[in-house]
Amino acid sequence: MKIKNAVLHTMEGIDYENGWLTAENGVITGLGPMGICPEQPGEEWIDLQGADVYPGFIDAHTHLGMWEDGLTFEGDDGNEETDPITPQLRAVDALNPMDRCFREALESGVTTVVTGPGSANPIGGQMAAVKTFGRCIDKMIVKAPLAIKMALGENPKNVYHGKNQMPVTRMATAALIREQLYKAERYLDEVEKARAEEDVDPPEYDIKCEALLPLLRREIQAHIHCHRADDIFTAIRLAEEFQLDYVIVHGTEGHLIAEELAEKNARVLNGPILCDRSKPELRNLTPACPGKLREAGVQTALITDHPVIPLQYLTLCAGLAVREGMSREDALRAITIEPARICGIDNRVGSLAVGKDADLVVFRQDPLSLAAKPEKVFVSGQEI
Numbered sequence: 411m412k413i414k415n416a417v418l419h420t421m422e423g424i425d426y427e428n429g430w431l432t433a434e435n436g437v438i439t440g441l442g443p444m445g446i447c448p449e450q451p452g453e454e455w456i457d458l459q460g461a462d463v464y465p466g467f468i469d470a471h472t473h474l475g476m477w478e479d480g481l482t483f484e485g486d487d488g489n490e491e492t493d494p495i496t497p498q499l500r501a502v503d504a505l506n507p508m509d510r511c512f513r514e515a516l517e518s519g520v521t522t523v524v525t526g527p528g529s530a531n532p533i534g535g536q537m538a539a540v541k542t543f544g545r546c547i548d549k550m551i552v553k554a555p556l557a558i559k560m561a562l563g564e565n566p567k568n569v570y571h572g573k574n575q576m577p578v579t580r581m582a583t584a585a586l587i588r589e590q591l592y593k594a595e596r597y598l599d600e601v602e603k604a605r606a607e608e609d610v611d612p613p614e615y616d617i618k619c620e621a622l623l624p625l626l627r628r629e630i631q632a633h634i635h636c637h638r639a640d641d642i643f644t645a646i647r648l649a650e651e652f653q654l655d656y657v658i659v660h661g662t663e664g665h666l667i668a669e670e671l672a673e674k675n676a677r678v679l680n681g682p683i684l685c686d687r688s689k690p691e692l693r694n695l696t697p698a699c700p701g702k703l704r705e706a707g708v709q710t711a712l713i714t715d716h717p718v719i720p721l722q723y724l725t726l727c728a729g730l731a732v733r734e735g736m737s738r739e740d741a742l743r744a745i746t747i748e749p750a751r752i753c754g755i756d757n758r759v760g761s762l763a764v765g766k767d768a769d770l771v772v773f774r775q776d777p778l779s780l781a782a783k784p785e786k787v788f789v790s791g792q793e794i
Contacts, residue, residue: 411768411791414447416458421465421747421761430455431463433768436790441762458772461785464742465761466521466769469724470749471633471659471679471713474512474525474542475505479717485509489530491569494577495590497621499535501526502554505547507540511721515542516794518722519771519784522552522759524749525716529561529635530569532577532586536621537633539755541769543789552755557657558625560587561635562644564691584644591652594622631655631754633679637662637691646674657752660715662692665699668706677752678703680744681713684727700744701736711749712741729778741778 411433418429418441430449431441440448449455478485487504490496505525515523526537538554540547566583570576577583597619604612613619624630632654634645642658649656658664661678664671671678683697703710712727714720719727728741736744750760758767768791775782787794 411788411793412449412453412455413458413463413770414444414449414455416461416463416772418762419462419464419742420763421743422763428460431762431768431770433788433791436768436792438762438764438766438768440764462773462777463762464519464771464773464777465746466759466767466771466787466789467519467724467745468522468524468711468749468760469515469520469714469716469721469745470524470711470753471681472523472525472716472721473528474515474523474716474721475507475509475547476501476525476527477717478506478509479511488528489534489569490527491530491573494531494566494570494575494586495533495618496527496531496535497533497558497590497625498617499527500555501536501538502540502547502551505538505540507544507547507550511716512542515716515721516787516789517784518725519773519777519787520721520724521769521771521787521789522750522755523716523721524556524633524753526557527559529559529565532561532566532583533590534559534561536630539753541789543792543794552758553753555624555630556753556755557631557633558622559633559635560645562641563636563638564689565635580641580644584648587648588651590618591622591626591648594619594626595652598623598626625654626652628653628655631657633657633659635659639663639667641691642667642671642676646676659713661703662699663694664708665696665702666694668703668708671703672707675709677709679711679713679749679752681727682715682719683712684714684719684723684730696734697730698734700731701734701740704736704740704744709748709752710740710744711752712744713749725777725782726780729780732778738778
């Protein structure tokens with residue numbers, strides 16, 4: 411792939427008003443101003459004639475492929491509501507890339523998503539980062555597992571209250587998470603001791619503890635669903651207790667505690683902001699939240715929580731955030747490099763740089779406007 415005469419918005423601190431970009435085997439091999447374009451006679455280049463090129467957009471919290479479009483129970487694979495602690499469940503075992511919402515995401519310029527279990531369980535399972543183009547999920551993976559999904563607040567309470575089963579309080583939700591993490595810590599100690607000493611037997615296999623070992627080793631993250639300010643602080647308390655690499659998901663009341671979040675160096679995947687206040691813990695929802703978080707110095711990305719907000723409206727969420735006080739540059743970064751950095755996948759996606767995946771989206775209008783639609787979308791250098 412070779413493109414020229416494009417405005418390159420790299421998200422790397424330097425843009426090119428009239429630039430070129432090349433890719434080979436799905437990876438960016440070069441980019442720069444047209445003055446040093448390496449075009450040779452006879453080569454096939456795509457002349458974009460001044461169009462804007464952005465990195466493929468990223469939605470860092472969705473349930474794409476877990477709740478399939480147009481189906482009820484048959485396509486509902488997002489919550490295993492039979493057990494409140496299920497870290498062993500893997501998103502990749504439920505994802506259906508044939509769901510038409512993958513195509514709709516792609517057509518809107520969203521080329522990478524983080525997707526996985528819902529928030530019914532205090533520990534719900536393993537999230538995955540995947541591309542939105544492909545037919546076999548195993549070939550679409552960016553990183554899996556990426557994170558262990560946890561949830562605080564109303565959702566676990568509502569699910570298990572109806573079953574007359576723990577947890578029915580916020581205390582019990584936190585206690586179940588803590589209990590399982592302590593079990594996994596002990597399991598990890600026994601595993602490591604058995605590896606170090608020949609005469610020590612390993613512990614009996616425990617699939618839940620096994621699933622949490624990468625989390626305790628900080629190889630993957632904890633993505634913790636919480637809306638209310640008190641739940642956010644509980645998430646931080648639990649994460650600090652076990653020294654987890656954590657990310658706050660939703661953070662609806664984050665604007666009320668932005669300074670405290672900045673002090674903790676907390677990272678927030680904020681949203682959805684283009685929705686109604688459908689439950690009590692959303693009563694302080696405001697589209698001004700992402701701007702206030704950034705103003706306080708909190709690392710922030712925007713999310714749709716698809717299918718809560720259809721994924722193709724991620725750019726509209728960013729536009730709404732701009733209308734409510736977020737800078738345009740911050741909003742663009744919140745759907746490109748910031749989600750990539752927050753989720754630890756910025757070595758592959760999130761910006762235009764040599765060595766990264768050649769995921770690009772081409773616009774001739776402001777991508778954050780209602781009327782804008784991509785002219786071209788590339789995934790791993792392939793025009794889709």
